[in-house]
Amino acid sequence: MTTVTSNVRKQTIARAMAEAIAQEMRTDPRVFVMGEDIGQLGGVFGNTRGLFEEFGPERVRDTPISETAFIGAAVGAAADGMRPVVELMFVDFFGVCMDAIYNLMAKNTYFSGGKLSIPVVLMTATGGGYSDAGQHSQCLHATFAHLPGMKVVAPSNAYDAKGLMISAIRDDNPVIYLFHKALQGMGWLGTEPASIVHVPEEAYTVPIGKAATVREGRDVTIVGITSGVHHALKAAEQLEQKGVSAEVIDLRSLVPLDREHVINSVRKTGRLIVVDEDYQSYGVTGEIIASVVEADISMLKSPPKRVAYPDIPIPFSRPMEQWALPNPAKIVAAYESMVK
Amino acid sequence: MTTVTSNVRKQTIARAMAEAIAQEMRTDPRVFVMGEDIGQLGGVFGNTRGLFEEFGPERVRDTPISETAFIGAAVGAAADGMRPVVELMFVDFFGVCMDAIYNLMAKNTYFSGGKLSIPVVLMTATGGGYSDAGQHSQCLHATFAHLPGMKVVAPSNAYDAKGLMISAIRDDNPVIYLFHKALQGMGWLGTEPASIVHVPEEAYTVPIGKAATVREGRDVTIVGITSGVHHALKAAEQLEQKGVSAEVIDLRSLVPLDREHVINSVRKTGRLIVVDEDYQSYGVTGEIIASVVEADISMLKSPPKRVAYPDIPIPFSRPMEQWALPNPAKIVAAYESMVK
Amino acid sequence: MTPTREQKIWMYEHMLVSRYLEEMIEEIYMEGKTPAFNMAAGPIPGEMHLSKGQEPCAVGVCVHLKPFDVVTATHRPHHIAVAKGVDLNKMTAEIFGKATGLSGGRGGHMHIFDPDVNFSCSGIIGQSVGPAVGAALSRKLQKKEGVAVAFLGEGAVNQGAFHEGLNLAAVWKLPVIFVIEDNGWGISVPKTASTAVEHNDIRAQAYGIPGHYVPGNNPLEIFRVAGEAIARARRGEGPSLIEIETLRMAGHFMGDAEQYRPKEELAMLKARDPIVAMRTYLMTVDKMSEAEDQEIVTRARKRAEAAIAFAKESPYPRGEEALEKVFV
Amino acid sequence: MTPTREQKIWMYEHMLVSRYLEEMIEEIYMEGKTPAFNMAAGPIPGEMHLSKGQEPCAVGVCVHLKPFDVVTATHRPHHIAVAKGVDLNKMTAEIFGKATGLSGGRGGHMHIFDPDVNFSCSGIIGQSVGPAVGAALSRKLQKKEGVAVAFLGEGAVNQGAFHEGLNLAAVWKLPVIFVIEDNGWGISVPKTASTAVEHNDIRAQAYGIPGHYVPGNNPLEIFRVAGEAIARARRGEGPSLIEIETLRMAGHFMGDAEQYRPKEELAMLKARDPIVAMRTYLMTVDKMSEAEDQEIVTRARKRAEAAIAFAKESPYPRGEEALEKVFV
């Protein structure tokens, strides 16, 4: 059917992010973009492609390699009425600028008693799987989500990517926007086909702080974010072959965290597996599990399970990295160990 | 009895830390100390007092306010055979130097395939309760414990403080040593009397990665670290008045985490409360709870509880800060809500 | 560039307001902290960094600023806040942790935020720089009037944020002025032990921007140099760096016994009080009469007293208000 | 300070080894990555930052160094590692992610660590500085022979770590040399858009240390300037800063289409190849014969070939070895 096909507008996350930023820049002159190589290059990960050409060097500003300065500057510009979208090229570089992020961006609203709004979007690339080693492959979900004062979102597909970006730009609070390299649809980083989905042309929002059930099921709840969602969906398909019906939840936001959504699902399925590409300990998996069991311990038929990155720096060599990463097989195995 | 009294050598944590460092410096010429105001001033929190006088400015080095430089330098010196003990004055300042800590100190051993040993002790002050507001009162336990490659210890009393410091200095790996300001025994920061205990004069070690049961009990396990241990002990006394027997565990180390110790206790008591002065979400409380339930969910008689810092920046004003902090009453209330 | 008599009086008066306010705070701070000094006790708990002796830096710069100009300050912000026109009552209430404070007691004395006059602080060394650069960028992008001034201590100059911010401001030619208050000390560490050069104005060369060193803690000299730098920024000619020799008359924070500080230096403090010098100057050069001085002194003291009274009378916030204002 | 003929040949040969090794890596890197370029595919996955064109910086500095001297490098480390005497076989195996690699495949090409010759890297911009300063401090404290050299790109100079480290080294007068490889680009951003001054040698003034600018990507000039700075450090006279004009002959990393780079600049790359220039120089000035050249070329190529062969033949680590070596 031609009509249906022509309505489908499949996009990558990279493209969806750039489109969202462009649309907001067109309607809101306060929005501007800063970061390394986000101008003429269009961003190392493609998510600012086309912006420099359309909006020029004043509103799409390549910066020196000075993250503390330009993120600090974003805070000052935001307090002065602008709405900066700032890129930290890899999340792994947070350590050179975490004070600007966390002691300025995240806290100045509180320090001002709510008088100052700091509407910064800090977008940054996460994730591994392509042998970029220990300083360029991390997720660091919990590193950001643990620290109050910032919202934290992370899309698993292009539809959410656009909607969450527009929500983030319009939000009067700082938002950390994590995008996973392997889901960007950049080709040269591998591409998860399921991240490329229909993206409406018009501007729309996806609410920050709301999880989504991306697959319904009865026997087990699998919770993930970004890459974890895709592993979960693949595992669910494999489980289906074995007659197991898995429900898959995409958290989409880590702060605020939609605990209710997860709890309601586990209440139904009685089993919980949490998938996370971030380091396991003191992380997302622990928080989700604790949130469920502190709400109600009786609904669980077996101990919850986690499939997360082990507590080791990320190795370069492919066999080691692939061994360490979460994957569908590990999720299936986790389920099987639950019921045996 | 005179003999007994004369054997008791009560010390503050600050004093115990300084004594440990001094003893190691006497026996090991590779040990030296760097940081802001750790020389003539003896450290803002007293934990290097006397070192400058005994060892002089070469081995006890006041630094410029350049945390990235001197922590990075500690990594280079450690790789070159030295054993630096470095102070980050407040843990809250991690953001200006986290890359040196986390992308260098914590990972260089792995990057070198285990060939390089990076024996740095990074000691830093945590905790609030004295109205130092949002950039000077945090604990950030999970911020460090989440990231692999560093050991993380945090004493609740002077005996452990000395033993853990000696272990940390002798450890061939990087160790984050968190000391809580309100337990330092500095007077001007308030003093928890129970942190001041007998400290043997001779050098001794407390193993890194081993929790301690600081009070035995049957009805509930209360797990804490630093200030949380003291709140737990006070809560246990109050519970005892009500006929409830609480077991209190001092984690002492967050990495490695002595999960077995906690699990064994919960197996006995059937109930778990985790106390933490760090922000609640994606933190220590979630990790402990998840570790217990993933081991065995059937041993819990009721949902586990957490008494942690709410997910807000730390307010200055006393009524707000005191309201937000964990305390014994909150622990008692948590227990009561469990059994009602 | 020389100040008018009116500007001089303005500077003098604002130095006095800051000084009186701090003297009153100093006294109240010690309530509940004697005989045993416990920072957590008394009507004003927590750290207290007094700025006495450094008032010339604040007034000499801020006399050139309008409310729409932006100032970012440090952990030692009172004098600057006073000179920038921060609401004195609300600021004092904030220092007391009261509900009527600028942020309802959430920030305290290291986190003085008054958006009405574009004033903010950070307690993290060096972190006044980025936000000032960003505010200047914002003005440039919006083509809106106004410059930004970042204050920082001489100890802060060795923090990476300083370097990154100055380079960024220079590359983008932003209307921002970096003012270093060189009081010779970063807590217990003297400048000579922490900084590889004698004066930090030379560091301006690393960014191709003008650098100035102002000796003598003299409001008139500061007026001149700051005035030129600010005018330059207003003309769109980019950033400047100014280092001012000043004086920390108190300890790093209250409770600091200053045993590390040479006795001779401590003995000289009173004699080098810049307010005394300014008064003498005004009397000699500007023929300020005793009566006029009394009037100014009284006005200044009354403002401080009113602020303290306001703070004292104000209620505390309720504990659970801590949960509010994390997000807007 | 002028190099002996032997030193010149040494420099030439080490430039060749690095170049040949990279050419072989370049070819193998593309295996499995055509027609669709996917960084994750092929025998050498991940990012690949080639140093071709920058070899003069490495040899001109490292010819003065002994194994006990310390070198810290960047995300673009091959040429420096070669010149510092890193084990070529193990380094190449590391780049392939093999079990026989320097770190058993844990680090890859951005994390070349060879403690035997005191060589290490960081993939984080600016973070070569701190560890070099620390190694220099260690030598001073231990009264042990040796200097430290931190290499960094011109883009890295605007990172806070640079500023902090130089000040610290200057204050403590440590035996460390900071070498900036100015290839004009930080990924797609030209130096003019990121740096407020034309040459970074002027930034040495901010730390009261000697600063040198070496134009022309010429090993002999680099030899002279680096030699003096290293000798100065060995004499205990403290740190120096050197900026070297060099040339990025490849894209930032492999796969970079370099559309941001002026066509004329790209067209000139081959003509500006420093190895060709060095060969010409040696033939003209040092009367290197074709035969001698052939000998050197063959020796260099053989070393590279042997390293590649070693890497290829080596086994991969087992997946679960990932868990090892987190702690010693």
Ligand SMILES: Cc1ncc(C[n+]2csc(CCOP(=O)(O)OP(=O)(O)O)c2C)c(N)n1
């Ligand atoms: C990044 C960071 N490091 C350390 C501190 C602790 N600290 C607070 S004030 C201070 C000294 C600052 O010296 P200077 O910049 O000269 O300002 P002054 O106190 O003299 O006004 C230090 C080290 C801090 N707040 N932030």
Ligand SMILES: Cc1ncc(C[n+]2csc(CCOP(=O)(O)OP(=O)(O)O)c2C)c(N)n1
């Ligand atoms: C702190 C940090 N920010 C950004 C990056 C990403 N990055 C890698 S290389 C590079 C450019 C570096 O330029 P330069 O220092 O001139 O070295 P070159 O690549 O030219 O050798 C950037 C921005 C990084 N690795 N670390």
Ligand SMILES: [Mg+2]
């Ligand atoms: Mg100072």
Ligand SMILES: [Mg+2]
């Ligand atoms: Mg470069």
